[in-house]
Each structure stands twice: as C-alpha cells, then as structure tokens.
Amino acid sequence: MARFKLNDALEILSKTPKVLRMLLGGLPDEWIHANEGENTWSPYEVLGHLIHGEKTDWLIRVQTIIDHGDSKTFEAFDRKAHLQNKKEKSLPMLLDEFAAIRSKNVQQLQTLIIENEDLNRIGKHPDFGIVTMRELLSTWTVHDFNHIAQIVRVMGKYYADEVGPWKAYLGILQPK
Amino acid sequence: MARFKLNDALEILSKTPKVLRMLLGGLPDEWIHANEGENTWSPYEVLGHLIHGEKTDWLIRVQTIIDHGDSKTFEAFDRKAHLQNKKEKSLPMLLDEFAAIRSKNVQQLQTLIIENEDLNRIGKHPDFGIVTMRELLSTWTVHDFNHIAQIVRVMGKYYADEVGPWKAYLGILQPK
Numbered sequence: 511m512a513r514f515k516l517n518d519a520l521e522i523l524s525k526t527p528k529v530l531r532m533l534l535g536g537l538p539d540e541w542i543h544a545n546e547g548e549n550t551w552s553p554y555e556v557l558g559h560l561i562h563g564e565k566t567d568w569l570i571r572v573q574t575i576i577d578h579g580d581s582k583t584f585e586a587f588d589r590k591a592h593l594q595n596k597k598e599k600s601l602p603m604l605l606d607e608f609a610a611i612r613s614k615n616v617q618q619l620q621t622l623i624i625e626n627e628d629l630n631r632i633g634k635h636p637d638f639g640i641v642t643m644r645e646l647l648s649t650w651t652v653h654d655f656n657h658i659a660q661i662v663r664v665m666g667k668y669y670a671d672e673v674g675p676w677k678a679y680l681g682i683l684q685p686k
Numbered sequence: 687m688a689r690f691k692l693n694d695a696l697e698i699l700s701k702t703p704k705v706l707r708m709l710l711g712g713l714p715d716e717w718i719h720a721n722e723g724e725n726t727w728s729p730y731e732v733l734g735h736l737i738h739g740e741k742t743d744w745l746i747r748v749q750t751i752i753d754h755g756d757s758k759t760f761e762a763f764d765r766k767a768h769l770q771n772k773k774e775k776s777l778p779m780l781l782d783e784f785a786a787i788r789s790k791n792v793q794q795l796q797t798l799i800i801e802n803e804d805l806n807r808i809g810k811h812p813d814f815g816i817v818t819m820r821e822l823l824s825t826w827t828v829h830d831f832n833h834i835a836q837i838v839r840v841m842g843k844y845y846a847d848e849v850g851p852w853k854a855y856l857g858i859l860q861p862k
Contacts, residue, residue, distance in 0.1 A: 513716070513844060513845060513847070513848055514845065514848045518714060518717070521712065521713065522713075522841075525708055525709065528708050529705060529708045529709055532701055532704050532705045532708055533701070533705055533834075537694065537697065537698075538694060540689070541694070635851070637851075638851035638852070639851075641850055641851060641852070642850065644848065645848065645849055645850035645851070645852060648848035648849045648850075648852075649849045649850075649852040649855075649856070651845060652842045652845050652846075652848075652849055652858065652859065653856065655838045655839070655841050655842035655858055656842060656856050656857055656858040656859075658709075658834075659835045659838045659839055659842070659858050660857075662831045662838070663831070665698075665831050666828045666831035666832060666835070668689060669689060669690065669824045669827060669828050670828075671689070672688070672689055672690045672820065672821065672824035672828075673821055673824045673825045673828055674814075674817055674818065674821035674825075675811070675813075675814035675815075675817060675821070676814070676817075676821060676824075676825040676828075679825075680825070680828055680829065681836075682828065682831055682832040682835050683828065683832075
C-alpha cells in the first residue's frame with residue numbers, strides 16, 4: 511500500500527509556515543538564535559534554509575522532471591547557502607517570506623501534478639540517480655517534519671541546564 | 687546566567703495547543719494513529735499523555751511546592767495512564783480538551799508564581815529528591831518540545847518508505 515497521497519502532502523506543506531509562525535512568533539531573540547553548538551543551526555537559520563529550498567530546489571526539481579524526465583540531472587542543492595545571509599531580515603520578515611513562497615509553490619505544484627500517473631514520472635538526482643516524482647514530493651514533506659523537529663530540539667536544549675535532574679527523563683535533551 | 691524566564695515559559699506553554707492544532711488538525715486518521723512500532727505512541731496517544739499531565743501532574747506539583755515545600759513528596763506521574771483510554775474521543779475533541787485545560791492551568795500558574803523568589807522554592811521529587819520550582823517549570827516547557835518533536839518524528843516516519851533513496855539525507859528517519 512502506497513502511503514503517499516498528494517492531497518495529504520499538499521495539506522502538510524501548506525501548514526508548515528503556520529506551524530513555524532506559531533512556534534517561533536513573538537519569542538525573544540535568544541530563543542530564535544540559540545543553536546546546538548558550533549556548526550549547528552538556530553531556528554532562524556533553519557527558516558533561512560527552508561526559504562532557500564523553496565527558491566532553488568523543490569519546485570525546480572518538479573519542473574525538471576516534467577520537462578526533461580531523467581535526461582537532465584537535478585542541480586545540486588546547496589544546503590548551507592542560507593548561512594551567507596547577514597541576518598539583516600527580522601524573524602517576522604522571514605516567516606512572511608516563507609509563507610508567501612510556500613503558498614505560491616504549493617499552488618504551482620497543483621498545476622504541474624495533474625493526474626496520478628505524474629507521480630510515477632522519473633528524474634535524475636546527482637547522488638542517487640533515478641528517483642520518482644512520488645519520492646521527491648514525499649521528501650519535500652518529510653523535510654518539513656525534519657526541520658520542525660530540529661527547531662523544537664534546539665529550543666528544548668536552550669533550557670537543557672534549567673531542568674536540573676529531569677534532564678534524564680527528556681529524550682530531546684539526550685545526545686544523539 | 688539563568689536562561690529561564692517565567693514570561694517565556696508561559697508564552698511557550700500557551701502556544702503548544704495551537705502548534706498541535708496546526709500540525710494535526712484536518713489530517714486523515716492514518717496519520718493521527720501512526721506510530722513507530724510496538725510500544726510506541728501515535729500523535730493521538732501523545733496528545734492524551736499531554737492532557738493527562740495537565741490533569742494530574744504539572745500544576746499539582748506547583749501547588750504541592752507552594753503548600754508543602756519539600757515536606758511532601760510529589761505523587762509519581764503515571765506516564766502510561768492515557769493508554770487506557772479507549773479512543774472514544776475524536777482528535778478535534780482532544781485538541782479542544784488540551785487547549786482548554788492548558789489555558790486554565792497557565793492562568794492558574796500566574797496566580798501561584800507571584801514573585802521571582804517563588805522560582806527558588808523547593809519540592810521533593812519521588813526519584814530525584816530536592817528540585818526547584820524553576821526546574822519544574824523549565825521541565826514542563828521542555829516536555830512540550832519533547833512531545834512536539836516526537837509527534838513530528840512519528841509523522842515523518844509514516845513516509846519512511848515513500849522517500850526512496852532520500853532516506854539517507856533525512857535525520858528524522860534515522861534510528862536513534
């Protein structure tokens with residue numbers, strides 16, 4: 511049984527900006543810029559990464575599959591590109607930007623995936639070789655969950671030393 | 687530098703029901719009742735656990751500290767009590783129940799913690815011995831993050847076989 515359903519994925523993709531707005535909106539800067547140590551990302555930086563993916567990766571790959579199938583390899587995704595941002599934008603600006611581009615991309619996606627058969631189309635990933643549209647769209651969805659979990663973990667760790675002995679009971683505070 | 691600030695904790699505790707409503711509301715049952723295998727919890731069951739904590743644990747422990755200090759040990763928290771529920775309630779009912787009791791508890795908490803000194807009050811935990819009010823309130827907050835991360839992880843894993851080779855790039859899908 512295939513678990514992927516386009517409507518579910520669209521619903522989840524549409525909700526993520528609202529989830530992040532609810533999680534992060536209104537919190538003081540020290541929460542937004544906390545991280546897990548050197549070379550780890552803050553919630554602010556994760557949001558930058560999500561926006562970069564909307565601009566340069568997910569929907570472009572969908573389009574590449576539609577237009578070229580597996581005859582054109584996807585561009586590699588620069589997963590650290592957002593770190594070059596100079597933190598000029600405020601968190602509310604980033605939340606608005608993510609909401610706007612995600613909404614636009616979800617609408618566009620609905621015009622590109624017209625029938626169930628489109629999910630079986632294939633493309634070519636620079637590392638993995640042949641992948642399907644279904645796998646790409648599933649990954650886009652799980653990638654959201656991955657980064658929501660990361661944001662929540664970073665926020666939990668901000669209080670790692672505040673919880674005292676309870677640390678032992680909180681899985682989110684344990685080393686991976 | 688103490689990172690705990692009562693206003694931040696109150697804000698986060700107040701937002702969690704809305705985060706969960708945004709994450710889970712409207713999704714089909716197979717997502718809500720997915721789990722990570724035997725003896726793991728579904729998002730529905732995590733929500734039951736959070737409600738049980740509101741009813742029997744967090745605020746009661748705050749009150750115990752206020753009334754008895756460390757002369758009365760906290761009741762042990764039955765972390766599996768919610769599994770006895772018969773799933774009679776719908777997800778929207780649970781989301782409403784959690785929102786209502788959390789809101790009530792946060793209001794009540796604001797009447798109990800009046801000055802900064804109250805955060806230094808001590809109580810007695812059945813496993814850990816002496817704990818502080820600050821540690822208890824920090825733990826209540828991080829416990830929310832812990833279970834939001836769990837819910838998101840369970841949902842990500844629901845698509846574990848859908849993402850194909852991308853599984854290797856998604857931390858949320860890796861074994862712990």
